[in-house]
Amino acid sequence: MSSSSSQPEIGSLRVSSPGFTGRDAVALAAVLVSLVALLPLGFVVFITAQTGWQTVYELVVRPRVGELLVNTVLLEAVTIPIAIVLAVALAWLTERSDLPGARLWSWLAVAPLGVPAFVHSYAWISLVPGMRGLWSGVLVSIMAYLPFLYLPVAAQMRRLDPALEDVAASLGQSPSRVFFRVILPQLRLAICGGSLLVGLHLLAEYGLYAMIEFDTFSTAIVDQFQSAYNGPAANMLAGVLVLACLVLLGLENRLRGQERYARVGSGAARPAARARLGRGTLVWLALPLGLALLSLGVPLLTLARWLYLGGAAAWSSDDIGSALGQTLGLALLGGAATTLAALPMAWLSVRAPGRLQKVLEACHYYVGSLPGVVVALALVTITVRVALPLYQTMTTLLLAYGLMFLPRAVVGLRASLAQAPVELERAAMALGRPPLKAIWQVTMRLSAPGVAASMALVALGITTELTATLMLAPNGTVTLSTRFWSLTNDIDYVAAAPFALLMVLLSLPLTLLLHYQSRRSIGQ
Amino acid sequence: MSFLSIDKAGKRYGAMVALDDVSLEVASGSRTAIVGPSGSGKTTLLRLIAGFEGPDAGRIALNGTVLADGPAIVPAHRRGIGFVTQDGALFPHLTIADNIGFGLERGATGRDDRIRALMRTVDLDPRLLERRPHQLSGGQQQRVALARALARQPKLMLLDEPFSALDTGLREATRKAVAALLQEAGVTTILVTHDQTEALSFADQVAVLREGRLVQAGAPHDLYRRPRDRETALFLGEAILLKGQAGVGWVDCVLGRLAAGTHGQRGDIELMLRPEQVKFTPSADEAAQGCFASVVDVEFGGALRAVTVQLADGNRLRISGTGLDLPPTGTRVRLSVAGPAHVFEA
Numbered sequence: 024m025s026s027s028s029s030q031p032e033i034g035s036l037r038v039s040s041p042g043f044t045g046r047d048a049v050a051l052a053a054v055l056v057s058l059v060a061l062l063p064l065g066f067v068v069f070i071t072a073q074t075g076w077q078t079v080y081e082l083v084v085r086p087r088v089g090e091l092l093v094n095t096v097l098l099e100a101v102t103i104p105i106a107i108v109l110a111v112a113l114a115w116l117t118e119r120s121d122l123p124g125a126r127l128w129s130w131l132a133v134a135p136l137g138v139p140a141f142v143h144s145y146a147w148i149s150l151v152p153g154m155r156g157l158w159s160g161v162l163v164s165i166m167a168y169l170p171f172l173y174l175p176v177a178a179q180m181r182r183l184d185p186a187l188e189d190v191a192a193s194l195g196q197s198p199s200r201v202f203f204r205v206i207l208p209q210l211r212l213a214i215c216g217g218s219l220l221v222g223l224h225l226l227a228e229y230g231l232y233a234m235i236e237f238d239t240f241s242t243a244i245v246d247q248f249q250s251a252y253n254g255p256a257a258n259m260l261a262g263v264l265v266l267a268c269l270v271l272l273g274l275e276n277r278l279r280g281q282e283r284y285a286r287v288g289s290g291a292a293r294p295a296a297r298a299r300l301g302r303g304t305l306v307w308l309a310l311p312l313g314l315a316l317l318s319l320g321v322p323l324l325t326l327a328r329w330l331y332l333g334g335a336a337a338w339s340s341d342d343i344g345s346a347l348g349q350t351l352g353l354a355l356l357g358g359a360a361t362t363l364a365a366l367p368m369a370w371l372s373v374r375a376p377g378r379l380q381k382v383l384e385a386c387h388y389y390v391g392s393l394p395g396v397v398v399a400l401a402l403v404t405i406t407v408r409v410a411l412p413l414y415q416t417m418t419t420l421l422l423a424y425g426l427m428f429l430p431r432a433v434v435g436l437r438a439s440l441a442q443a444p445v446e447l448e449r450a451a452m453a454l455g456r457p458p459l460k461a462i463w464q465v466t467m468r469l470s471a472p473g474v475a476a477s478m479a480l481v482a483l484g485i486t487t488e489l490t491a492t493l494m495l496a497p498n499g500t501v502t503l504s505t506r507f508w509s510l511t512n513d514i515d516y517v518a519a520a521p522f523a524l525l526m527v528l529l530s531l532p533l534t535l536l537l538h539y540q541s542r543r544s545i546g547q
Numbered sequence: 548m549s550f551l552s553i554d555k556a557g558k559r560y561g562a563m564v565a566l567d568d569v570s571l572e573v574a575s576g577s578r579t580a581i582v583g584p585s586g587s588g589k590t591t592l593l594r595l596i597a598g599f600e601g602p603d604a605g606r607i608a609l610n611g612t613v614l615a616d617g618p619a620i621v622p623a624h625r626r627g628i629g630f631v632t633q634d635g636a637l638f639p640h641l642t643i644a645d646n647i648g649f650g651l652e653r654g655a656t657g658r659d660d661r662i663r664a665l666m667r668t669v670d671l672d673p674r675l676l677e678r679r680p681h682q683l684s685g686g687q688q689q690r691v692a693l694a695r696a697l698a699r700q701p702k703l704m705l706l707d708e709p710f711s712a713l714d715t716g717l718r719e720a721t722r723k724a725v726a727a728l729l730q731e732a733g734v735t736t737i738l739v740t741h742d743q744t745e746a747l748s749f750a751d752q753v754a755v756l757r758e759g760r761l762v763q764a765g766a767p768h769d770l771y772r773r774p775r776d777r778e779t780a781l782f783l784g785e786a787i788l789l790k791g792q793a794g795v796g797w798v799d800c801v802l803g804r805l806a807a808g809t810h811g812q813r814g815d816i817e818l819m820l821r822p823e824q825v826k827f828t829p830s831a832d833e834a835a836q837g838c839f840a841s842v843v844d845v846e847f848g849g850a851l852r853a854v855t856v857q858l859a860d861g862n863r864l865r866i867s868g869t870g871l872d873l874p875p876t877g878t879r880v881r882l883s884v885a886g887p888a889h890v891f892e893a
Contacts, residue, residue, distance in 0.1 A: 184636065186632045186634075186636040187636050187638060189594075189597070189599050189623070189630065189632070189636070190630055190632065190636045190692075190695075190696075191624075191638075191649070192598070192599065192622070192623035192624045193597055193598075193623055193624070193626075193628060193629060193630035193696070193705075194624075194649050194650030194695065194696070194698075194699060195624050195625075195627070195650050195699060196624050196649075196650070197622075197624050198622075198624075201624075204649075205638060208638075208640040208641075209639070209640055211640070296599075296600070
């Protein structure tokens with residue numbers, strides 16, 4: 024059949040050309056989203072090239088940058104090892120020992136995620152007004168971010184096959200050697216992944232460090248930005264920050280190694296025996312108790328104290344209602360938009376895995392590792408130069424949210440799409456639905472819980488987002504986090520307390536729900 | 548002469564009794580199979596011997612050394628007892644070489660040579676040494692697990708259903724190879740399995756566990772021919788169970804008068820025959836003496852076949868085994884019994 028002939032007809036059915044299918048339409052959408060996701064990186068490269076090497080050199084190689092670099096490296100190098108030790112010890116206690124109330128301690132270990140990092144900082148500084156510098160930064164960072172390490176390590180510890188430990192003991196290894204030679208190596212992936220997450224947060228966080236006056240790249244960029252908008256100095260700092268993120272990603276990739284850590288063999292593992300703590304129980308109990316007091320007790324007590332001091336008067340300000348309304352509105356809109364943008368990628372990675380899908384997925388995920396300050400700076404510069412009408416509009420703010428929280432949305436969606444059998448999609452097509460309609464009516468309907476979960480995850484992120492909101496929000500926009508921020512800058516801790524409480528109340532249920540789901544997914 | 552001795556061991560998990568008053572002696576250099584349905588406590592018994600858990604009551608001694616006296620135990624890592632699990636439990640983060648050498652001191656002289664020698668012992672290609680466990684087949688993984696356990700030259704080797712994850716053909720071959728290998732090394736071995744054929748063919752001594760109790764222990768042939776009760780009889784293989792009357796050294800039943808050890812019992816008893824004891828020959832002779840039946844069903848299964856016959860009193864017997872004869876249904880056959888019948892002790 025020559026290609027120039029007219030469409031062949033079979034009965035009354037027209038054979039459509041095999042060119043553009045439903046899959047291609049989805050792939051095209053994913054490509055478009057990926058291109059948008061590359062904007063911040065493109066911005067850094069473009070701006071560096073445009074600035075000229077001489078200026079770049081002068082802006083990057085100067086004492087201030089060196090100082091920030093030292094601060095950042097020290098913060099990472101001190102925080103992460105301590106966090107690893109604490110997370111592994113805590114996970115072992117809650118998962119593998121007979122610690123009284125292990126279940127409760129495990130919940131309390133995750134709950135600090137429901138308190139935004141800068142609220143942790145606010146709690147500490149109002150408790151100890153003199154907190155400054157590296158060690159304060161390390162302390163508050165661990166309190167705020169330890170769950171990122173605890174969660175994967177504890178999950179991995181639950182999955183370990185106790186038969187390996189039995190065998191190691193039968194090979195003459197004492198319990199402590201079994202821990203270091205068998206248990207710890209199998210936690211490597213979880214530790215690497217969790218450390219990366221903590222490390223990226225340390226790089227990206229602005230509010231936490233600004234409040235205790237510990238200078239990092241993120242705080243320096245925001246300072247620069249607030250004094251000179253998109254000056255080349257801020258842009259170059261952003262470039263260095265992006266490099267730091269890439270170094271971290273590379274390091275993690277290196278350390279993770281190629282080994283497979285899954286259980287070899289078949290059959291269900293017998294539940295692991297819990298180690299007896301015996302007379303050491305009280306000593307061990309000090310760890311989860313101490314961490315819970317510092318990471319939950321301090322924020323909650325401080326909040327309670329400020330709320331008590333403020334009394335009913337602190338709640339009478341009109342700001343609270345309007346900030347709550349605006350925050351919820353942004354969270355819902357952002358959640359819906361981001362989930363919609365993530366759908367094509369999630370569908371592709373479940374239904375049509377391949378090389379294109381891998382490349383696109385990498386694009387989707389990489390923005391998640393970029394600090395909000397870089398995304399915001401890129402969008403400011405781009406809107407000012409190319410699309411001025413979009414500068415300081417809701418659209419730009421929502422776009423920033425979308426870019427920052429795209430990875431969460433993809434992850435949530437992918438899991439639930441994978442559970443909707445492709446056969447149903449095909450059956451719908453066999454019953455006369457065109458492909459895209461079949462996907463929409465069957466697969467999307469079945470993965471509604473996943474869609475809801477990923478919207479909620481994104482909304483949670485937006486509710487407590489500070490940096491990008493500060494930099495991009497249109498004049499007159501007041502969210503819980505920005506209002507909280509301006510009040511704490513004026514040292515009005517009493518008035519700030521209701522905003523902090525609302526953020527915690529909005530985040531906490533979702534945090535606990537996520538923990539519940541992660542336990543249930545492995546049958547506990 | 549007893550190498551391992553278990554004396555009145557008991558273990559319970561909460562309200563569930565896993566082991567109740569179990570006593571077992573294992574001779575040096577022998578092979579013992581502990582067999583029982585799932586939930587019978589056989590894995591618990593193995594874990595007590597290995598030292599992963601302590602008994603609530605009872606003593607366990609190895610070569611004169613007390614390993615457990617009630618809950619006070621010598622921990623597993625000081626016992627020098629080898630252990631191979633159902634799926635091998637290879638360390639996924641280590642290469643095959645490091646798995647085998649796991650129990651050997653790092654940096655010990657001749658460590659690499661020892662690892663290579665062990666690979667040869669279990670008949671594995673030394674080129675696999677740098678591979679990871681997941682790159683090996685199930686049978687290979689099981690051999691590595693055995694080599695790893697042998698590396699420390701254990702006095703006693705415990706095998707926890709090590710063949711059950713393998714395919715049927717591979718299972719038999721691996722079982723024979725392992726039995727030969729352990730025999731050669733002179734290692735006393737205890738195998739736990741729920742497969743009675745495996746137990747009977749592997750061991751010198753078979754111990755049957757049921758609901759946490761040791762029902763019977765002895766030579767495989769003894770257990771098969773003279774089980775203590777009907778559950779044990781049926782667990783170890785197909786059995787024909789009949790009612791009968793006992794006399795001195797004989798029993799009367801629908802098959803006629805059969806030789807039997809009656810343990811001094813008289814009157815109504817239950818007796819057991821293994822199907823292979825019953826022979827049948829087609830016989831059209833109405834007047835002949837003996838026990839007659841007619842074939843009502845024939846199941847053909849290749850080398851094995853089962854013929855069901857109906858006796859004059861309506862009783863049906865299923866006679867399974869090998870044989871060339873496939874009588875059509877309705878054939879009149881004459882039944883005869885080879886060897887003595889077994890009478891269960893009261």
